[in-house]
Amino acid sequence: MKRLIGNTAAKAAAIILSFFTVFVAAVSAVGTGVLAYNDFYTRTLESIRKDKLAAMALSESYHLHSLFYSGDNISDYYSDKNYLYEITGIDGEIVDSNYNGEETLCSASSIAVSGEYDDYGYDSENEKLYADSYLEFRVYIPKKLEYSDTVYLTNTLIDNGYKFRFSIIVSAVISLVLSAVLLIFLYCSAGHRKGSDTVTLNRFDRLPFDVLTALEITAFGIGFAVIDSFNNMSAVIISLIAVCTVLYFLLIGYTMSMATRIKTGTLIKNTVLYRLIVFVYRTVLKAVRFLIKNLPIVWKTAAAAGAILFIELLIIINCAYEIDNLLIWWAFISLLLLSCVIYIAVMLDRLRRGGEKIAAGDLEYKIDTSHMRGGFKNFGESLNNINKGLQTAVNERIKSERFKTELITNVSHDIKTPLTSIINYVDLIKKENPEDEKIREYTQVLDRQSSRLKKLIEDLVEASKASTGNLSVHLTECEVGVLLAQTVGEFDDRMRKSEITPVLNIPEDGVKIFADPRRLWRVFENLMSNVCKYSPPSSRVYIDIIRRGGTVDIMFRNISRYELNVSPEELMERFVRGDKSRSTEGSGLGLSIARSLVELQNGKMSITVDGDLFKVVLSFREI
Secondary structure (H helix, E strand, C coil), rough: CCCHCCCHHHHHHHHHHHHHHHHHHHHHHHHHHHHCCCCCCCCCCCHHHHHHHHHHHHHHHHHHHHHHHHCCCCCHHHHCCEEEEEEEEECCEEECCCCCCCCCEEEEEEEEEEEHHHHHHHEECCEEEEECEEEEEEEEEEECCCCCCCHHHHHHHHHHHHHCCHHHHHHHHHHHHHHHHHHHHHHHHHCCCCCCCCCCCCCCHHCCHHHHHHHHHHHHHHHHHHCCCCCCCCHHHHHHHHHHHHHHHHHHHHHHHHHHHHHHHHCCCHHHHHHHHHHHHHHHHHHHHHHHHHCCCHHHHHHHHHHHHHHHHHHHHCCCHHHHHHHHHHHHHHHHHHHHHHHHHHHHHHHHHHHHHCCCCCCCCCCCCCCCCHHHHHHHHHHHHHHHHHHHHHHHHHHHHHHHHHHHHHHHHHHHHHHHHHHHHHHHHHHHCCCCCHHHHHHHHHHHHHHHHHHHHHHHHHHHHHCCCCCCCCCCCEEHHHHHHHHHHHCCCHHHHHCCCEEEECCCCEEEEEHHHHHHHHHHHHHHHHHHCCCCCCEEEEEEEECCCCEEEEEEEECCCCCCCCCCCHHHHCCCCCCCCCCCCCCCCCCHHHHHHHHHCCCCCEEEECCCCCEEEEEEECC
C-alpha cells in the first residue's frame, strides 16, 4: 500500500478511473431519478408507452395544424416519419390523410374552429361540436415503426429503460462504491512522494489557497458560460461532457491540494487573507507597544497605582493569618504609595501655578523643572517654551498692528493734502460757473468722486483707530430712543428719495444705557446709510428697541435689494459689501466700524441673514 501511495502512475490511473466511475455513477443516478419520476417502477410498459407516445401525437397534431394553414405539402413532410395523420371537416368528410387503417399504438387530435361566437358551441344531444366550420387534426402512431425518428428513439428508450430499470440502480451503487474507494486512495496519497515517508508540498500546493479557490470558482463560471452559449441540443450535450470532464480534473487537483495542505497544516497559513491578518496583528501590536511607551502621565500613574494595589492584595492573601507580617507589609506599601502621591501632587502644583501665571499674562515666568521627572518635566518645559512663543507672538502682533495703524495714518495724511487741493480747485471751478456744459458735467463728477474719496479716507482712519482701540470713548447716561429718533429724522430726505418707509417701535417710558452719544450716533448713521443704499424702493425698514431682562436690544430690519450670498461674519469684515457687483457707492467699512464702536462701548453687535432679510441687533446693558 505504501508503494501505491507514493507511485505517480498509480495516482494517475486512480484519477482516470475515478472520472469514469463518477461519470457512470452520475449517469446512473440521473437515469434512476428520471425512471422513477416517470413511474417506470410502478407501472406497466404498455401504459407508459401509451402515455408518452400519446403526448407526442398530441404535440404533433398542433404541428399538423400549423402545416395545414401555412400551405405546406403535408404528405411530403410525413413521408419519412412514423406519424399517420387525418384531417376531417365539420361533417366528417376527410380533407387530407395518409392513414389507411393501419394498426396503431395510440392517437391524439386537436381541433381548429372558425365562425362567430353565437354560432359556436357544443350540442349535448348529438354530442358533437358545432360551429360555422371546424377541422379536426388527428395524428396516429403506427404499431410498426419504419423510420428512425424521434418516435422510434422514444419508443426504444422506453423499452430499454423499462428493461434495464433495476440494472441501472445496481450500476449506480457499484459505481458510487468504486468512486468512494478511489477518491479515498487519492486523498490518502496526496502529498506523498516516491521514496519519502513525509508529506511534501509541490509548486501547485504552495500557491495561496484563497487564490487557488478563486481560480477554481472562475474556471467553473467560465465552464457554465461556455455551456450556456450553445443553442443546439447536440452542441450543448457535447460541450457539457467536455466542460464537465475538464472541471472534474480541476476539482480533483484542487481537493487533493487541499488534503495535502491539511496534512502539512498549511491550509489556513498559506492564504493571502491569513498573511494580511498576521501583518495587521503585528502592526497593531507594534502600535500598542508604542502607545504604552508613550502613554500619558495619567494612565501611567493609574497603571503604577493599580500594580501596587494588586501586589498589596497578593500580600494580604498570603499573609492573611500572619498579622505581624501583614501590618509591616501594609505600612511599607502605604508609605511607598503616599510618597508617590505626594511627589506627583508637588509636581502638579508647580505646573498649575505656572499655568495660572502664564494665563494671567506673566510671560516672563519660568517653571522650575529641576526636580521633575518623566512626563511632568517634559510638560513643564513645554509650558516654558509656550511662554516664550506667546511672548514672541504678542510682540510681533503688537508690532504689526502698530505698523498697520501708522501706515494707514501716514498714507491717509499724505492723500489728504492733494485731495484737499483737488476739492478746493473743484470748488473754485464751480464758482466760475463755466458756460460749457461738458465742463460743468466733468466738475460735478470730480466733486462727487473727490467727496467720496474723502469719506473713504475718513472711514479708513476711523476703522483703524476703532479696531485698535485708539478712539477715545466717554460713556455717559444716554437716552437711546431720542438719539435713534433724531438719527432717523436726519435721514428722512434720503429715505423719501429711495421710497423707504421707516417703522419705529420705541418704548414710551424711555430707555437709558451707558454709551458715548457721539460714537453711538455714528453707529446709527452707518446702519441707516446702509438701509438707504441697499433697500429696494417702496420697502420698509423696521427699527425696534426691546428690553430683555437688563439688556437693551436695538434692532434694524430691512429687505436687501441684492442677493445676500455672503455670511454675516464676512459682512462685518473690512471692505466686504453685500453688493457683489459694487454698483453702489460705499467702502465696505460701515459695518466693521459700527461693530468696533459698539464693542468700545461695552456692547455687542450681531447680524442675521435670512434669505433677503437683513437684521442687525445692537445689545447694551440697561441702566
